[in-house]
Amino acid sequence: MQPVRNDIHNSDLPVLCQSCESRHQGICGALTSEQLLALARHTRRVHHAAGQELLADAEPIISYGNVLSGVVKLSKVLEDGRQQVVGLQFAPDLLGRLFASESRVTAEAASDVELCMVPKPALEALVRENPALEHRIMLQTLRELDEARDWMVTLGRKTAAEKVASFLYLIASHIDPTQEEVTSFDLPLSRADIGDFLGLTIETVSRQISKLKADGVIEIENYRHVSVPDVARLRVRCG
Amino acid sequence: MQPVRNDIHNSDLPVLCQSCESRHQGICGALTSEQLLALARHTRRVHHAAGQELLADAEPIISYGNVLSGVVKLSKVLEDGRQQVVGLQFAPDLLGRLFASESRVTAEAASDVELCMVPKPALEALVRENPALEHRIMLQTLRELDEARDWMVTLGRKTAAEKVASFLYLIASHIDPTQEEVTSFDLPLSRADIGDFLGLTIETVSRQISKLKADGVIEIENYRHVSVPDVARLRVRCG
DNA sequence: CGATAGTTTGAACAAACTCAAGACACGTGG
DNA sequence: CCACGTGTCTTGAGTTTGTTCAAACTATCG
Structure with a gap:
């Protein structure tokens, strides 16, 4: 397995995107190389150590984050401190609830994590002019819903x-x-x-x-x- | 409260749609009266008694169903028969997982239920040419995901x-x-x-x-x- | 080397389950 | 109309599963 996959237009792509998993299975697969170039001007790659908080419950979302490596833990807490992890995100999942001004979960780096951060307005603008992108995100959301329901069986009946x-x-x-x-x-x-x-x-x-x-x-x-x-x-x- | 709400173009609407909740808060709100007229040619209103099965797990989906009244129960079962209800749908939710050829849950009428059935190809064609409709369904899916995660807290920690x-x-x-x-x-x-x-x-x-x-x-x-x-x-x- | 954080293990306890019996509503047929 | 059967629900007693509390163990790091 070579470190950089060879696509037709690899040379036109932003350097950071060339070996990125998100272009293959993730949401960036819905973008043309021109759109990817435009988007890449707004994105930045960040690293978070295990344990760092990425999003807080009921706090505004500023950026979406594409998970490149590592595991992100989504959780909710009751007033008295009881906590429930409601999901795990792996590469190439998108972190941050689309269209919501506030997060409905707390997101935390479970392991060391690499994220590709996209400012909220940049991604939303791209979604508005590119229904194929919203479609990709829709598919991811549906998969997350399936996984949540599978997990409900585990929580309730196992x-x-x-x-x-x-x-x-x-x-x-x-x-x-x-x-x-x-x-x-x-x-x-x-x-x-x-x-x-x-x-x-x-x-x-x-x-x-x-x-x-x-x-x-x-x-x-x-x-x-x-x-x-x-x-x-x-x-x-x-x- | 009057039985039929008065909108600007009420008279242009299919009779069955005129007093339908789905036009206000449901997915039909994304449609123009022309689209609604076109769609209404394919839909039919059906009634199911409490206890009737609407969709079977791992069976093909033929039609989507808009819940008009009553409650639909979504559930999953383990091989040994243990059952978990993974969601309830109320008016004006859309029943049936978009884009999936097979259902991933069993859907059953919890109470007596009225549904507006839409053949799968008809709705999917409309979705393809109308991103606003996919957007509405996306919002419903996101809401369902939020509800599933809220319920995971209840199942796991209460x-x-x-x-x-x-x-x-x-x-x-x-x-x-x-x-x-x-x-x-x-x-x-x-x-x-x-x-x-x-x-x-x-x-x-x-x-x-x-x-x-x-x-x-x-x-x-x-x-x-x-x-x-x-x-x-x-x-x-x-x- | 000791302090610390995360983990394991044990014993007593509590919450929810299982099994069993009885109550209640509803429909059917005598 | 009443007797009876059925399905659903309630209540009780004993048991199981998982929790709580406590102590010991292990790796890591200053």
Whole structure:
């Protein structure tokens, strides 16, 4: 696999876009090279360390962000502090709710993250004159809705063991945008975040991970690194 | 309130559209009266009794349906039969996932339901030539995503008592499309469906409803009819 | 080397579930 | 009209699952 894919008009593209995943599966695939050039004048690539807040709930959105690498955690909190992770975003997802003046979730870098930031007015102008772009974003939104509904089944109807297995399977199948499933990866979330994603406590998550390890379904190294020798065996544990 | 709203061009509109809520808040609001006339040639109004299946999971979608009255229940089931309700649709929501050849949920009439059925090709053709229509549907999809994420907080982090209160509040605030909040209504779902929506058993739902009644937060008549003397008291129980 | 943050493990506890029985509304047929 | 059956709902008692609280373990970093 070469670092820069060779397209017909690669040489006309902004340097930063040439090897960007978003041009292939992400929203930039809806743009002509002229539009991409115009857009690239407004964008900037930024890096955030794990734990940094990207968007705050009920705060105005200034920029959209295309996820280039890493994992972004979307969450909501109740007044008394209980927290629920309501989604994870991987490359090449678009961060920030289109057309909303305010965010309805808190977004935080779960791992180290690379984003391509697009000022809100720039992207919205482009959307208005380019229905194909809105169409792409629509497809992403529909996919996010499907994923949210799948996760509701996990939250509402699965046991703790099934929830943890489902989480590990979710990560294995999303962590690398270029691969379907991966058998060895670093968890982008702490035990506390996993608990907030699954509606469980830290202790229950830890116990279920220990059980999967004891049963030989997964191997764990250094708390965060997971190997799955047989993905099918993990999948049957998802309920 | 008059039965037929008086708009400028009411007389040009198809008879069935004249008093239709969807023209005001729903997707038909994006259409000109010419487009509405053209579309109305393909649509038909249908009635379904409570309990009838409208879409099956993993089955092809033939028609979209605009909800005119009543409540539609969207659900998913695990292989072993565990069920989770993943959404409710009220007037004037659009039923059926745009652009998908297959449904990803089972849709069922929760109460008696009136739908305005639109053949899939007819709506998709209209969407292609009318970006404003896709935009309307996009806004509805974004709203559904917000609602799904709000509900994930309820499923993952609330107690049984808070879940039941949240459900009653959801119904009170959605059952009538013309009103913000309503203080007296019929539950569109059985205890079993409420349990499947909240990730609880029938018995737990029943006990929590009894407790709300004993505490004077709600009154119940004939199992299904609910009165909420003070909506604020219900809201504080939502967590 | 000690401090710290994240994680694991154990024991007691509580919330929600399961199983079981009974109440209530409604429809049907005697 | 009443007896009966059915489906839905409520209530109770005992059990299970996951939580809470507490302590110990491990890696990392100054």
